[in-house]
Amino acid sequence: xxxxxxxxxxxxxxxxxxxxxxxxxxxxxxxxxxxxxxxxxxxxxxxxxxxxxxxxxxxxxxxxxxxxxxxxxxxxxxxxxxxxxxxxxxxxxxxxxxxxxxxxxxxxxxxxxxxxxxxxxxxxxxxxxxxxxxxxxxxxxxxxxxxxxxxxxxxxxxxxxxxxxxxxxxxxxxxxxxxxxxxxxxxxxxxxxxxxxxxxxxxxxxxxxxxxxxxxxxxxxxxxxxxxxxxxxxxx
Ligand code: IPE
Ligand code: IPE
Ligand code: MG
Numbered sequence: 001x002x003x004x005x006x007x008x009x010x011x012x013x014x015x016x017x018x019x020x021x022x023x024x025x026x027x028x029x030x031x032x033x034x035x036x037x038x039x040x041x042x043x044x045x046x047x048x049x050x051x052x053x054x055x056x057x058x059x060x061x062x063x064x065x066x067x068x069x070x071x072x073x074x075x076x077x078x079x080x081x082x083x084x085x086x087x088x089x090x091x092x093x094x095x096x097x098x099x100x101x102x103x104x105x106x107x108x109x110x111x112x113x114x115x116x117x118x119x120x121x122x123x124x125x126x127x128x129x130x131x132x133x134x135x136x137x138x139x140x141x142x143x144x145x146x147x148x149x150x151x152x153x154x155x156x157x158x159x160x161x162x163x164x165x166x167x168x169x170x171x172x173x174x175x176x177x178x179x180x181x182x183x184x185x186x187x188x189x190x191x192x193x194x195x196x197x198x199x200x201x202x203x204x205x206x207x208x209x210x211x212x213x214x215x216x217x218x219x220x221x222x223x224x225x226x227x228x229x230x231x232x233x234x235x236x
Contacts (some may be wrong), residue, residue, distance in 0.1 A: 002046040002169045003039060003212075004184055004191070007032070009175025009199030018197075022066040027201035029070045038117045038205040040085055042212060046166055047121050049185050054094065054128035068130040072105050072123065077110040086118030093127030105112075120162065129185035132158050142203065155186060167191070170215045172208075176198045192218050 014024030039047045050113045052067055061140065069215075076090070082089055089109045107123075136154035140146055144179070156164045168184055168191040176197040178198060182189065197201065219226055 001044050001169050002048065002166045002187075003044050004048040004171045005035070006050045006173040006175075006181060006183055007170070007200040007203075008173060008177060008181075012203060013174065013199035013201045021063055022145045024199075024201060025063075025067055025070055029074050029113055030083050031201050031203055032074065033081075034205050035203065035208050036087065036121055036210050037085065040087055043109075045119060046221065047119060048092075048124065048165075048168070048184065048187075049086070049122070050127065050181075052093075052125045052127070053182060054131055055182065057097075057126075057162075060167070068099070068102060071101055073125075075109045079112055086116045087113065088116040088120045088121060088162065089113045090160070090162045092121045092122055092161055093124050093125045093130065093138060094214065095126075095160060097126055101155075114162075122161075124183065128233070129180075129181055133186060158187075166197045170194060170211065172196065172211050174198055174203045176225050190220065190222055192220065 010024035010028040011021040012024070013027060014021050016188060017023075033123055051071060056067070059063060078091065091106045091110065095103060095106075124145065132155055135158040139154040139158065143150060151163045155161075159165070163186050165184075168188045169189040171180075171184070171188055172194045173179075174196050176195070178193075178195050184191075192215055194214060195210070196207060198207060
């Protein structure tokens, strides 16, 4: 199962407490660990977290710096824990606008956990689904008979994916907004969407478990007919 999360609402969490937005991001970074561990416990095979979008570069310089400092620290302190738990780390998105120092930290985390197979933790940094789709389309342009699977391979390559990304089964967004904000547009084609009002720093294992529980009761049809109503209506 692939779960993707748009971790939104850090700023509002902080403002509600009369704290600077950076305090919200700190609290948000803390909230990540519990969800990662809970996902692994619940047999999620791929967990994709939206940490920094390409559009987020437009925020004030100090906030952008705070976010990257937190990301760097998170990778430096949490990689060992991931390794112990069999969690493979992969950062996806553009790399050409990241600092050399951060790139080294990213590569270290990816290399140290490259053999882990229990769960893949994918963290989106400088990510824009539209940018990735466009870059993959450019790579495809000389392959006239290439199909869906080949496009997914190109997409994985432009995203620096360790392998082709499986389709998202469940997309969770915290913070109350009901939009995708340029996250995994291709991979979410048939994702079940789950929007929660609580801000990301307050999203805990219980809230995550509730999202999985609700997902388990959804009927996924992928454009087909569900057997029960078809039988009832006698349309077979
Ligand atoms: C999500 O929280 C973190 C990032 C986008 C990096 P926000 O910072 O967007 O928080 P709100 O939406 O302003 O509350
Ligand atoms: C989406 O949140 C990006 C991340 C969570 C990293 P934003 O706060 O940037 O999205 P918008 O601006 O509400 O669409
Ligand atoms: Mg936001």
